[in-house]
Amino acid sequence: xxxxxxxxxxxxxICKEKSATWAEYDNEPDPLARFKRYKIVNTNVLTxxxxxxxxxxxxxxxxxxxxxxxxxxxxxxxxxxFFESLYKKENNV
Numbered sequence: 263x264x265x266x267x268x269x270x271x272x273x274x275x276i277c278k279e280k281s282a283t284w285a286e287y288d289n290e291p292d293p294l295a296r297f298k299r300y301k302i303v304n305t306n307v308l309t310x311x312x313x314x315x316x317x318x319x320x321x322x323x324x325x326x327x328x329x330x331x332x333x334x335x336x337x338x339x340x341x342x343x344f345f346e347s348l349y350k351k352e353n354n355v
Contacts, residue, residue: 263294266341270334273342274300300332300344301325307336313343324349 263281267273278294285292303325304316313335325333325347335343 263345264337264341264343266339268340270300270302270336270342274332274334274344277344294332296330297332297346298330299328300334301327302336303333304335307338309338310343313337317345321348323347 263277265273265276265280267276278297281294282292285295303320308316316335327333327347332344333347335345337343
């Protein structure tokens with residue numbers, strides 16, 4: 263999900279609010295409800311094309327995220343892209 267704001271925190275809160283509103287409107291569960299925090303995984307300012315390439319390259323990598331954490335990329339023009347990592351940890355205990 264992408265949001266425009268003057269900080270990542272404000273963008274995160276905007277995404278959570280939009281997600282909750284759409285979920286209520288569609289009478290569906292909120293897909294972002296379980297996420298309590300975010301982590302900026304690349305501090306470089308990216309174009310949308312570079313962000314999509316980043317997502318493709320790292321979709322199966324361990325981004326070292328805590329549970330209930332969205333990954334975040336900083337985009338041009340004060341936009342922020344939040345996404346869920348597809349990496350699943352193996353239980354090799």
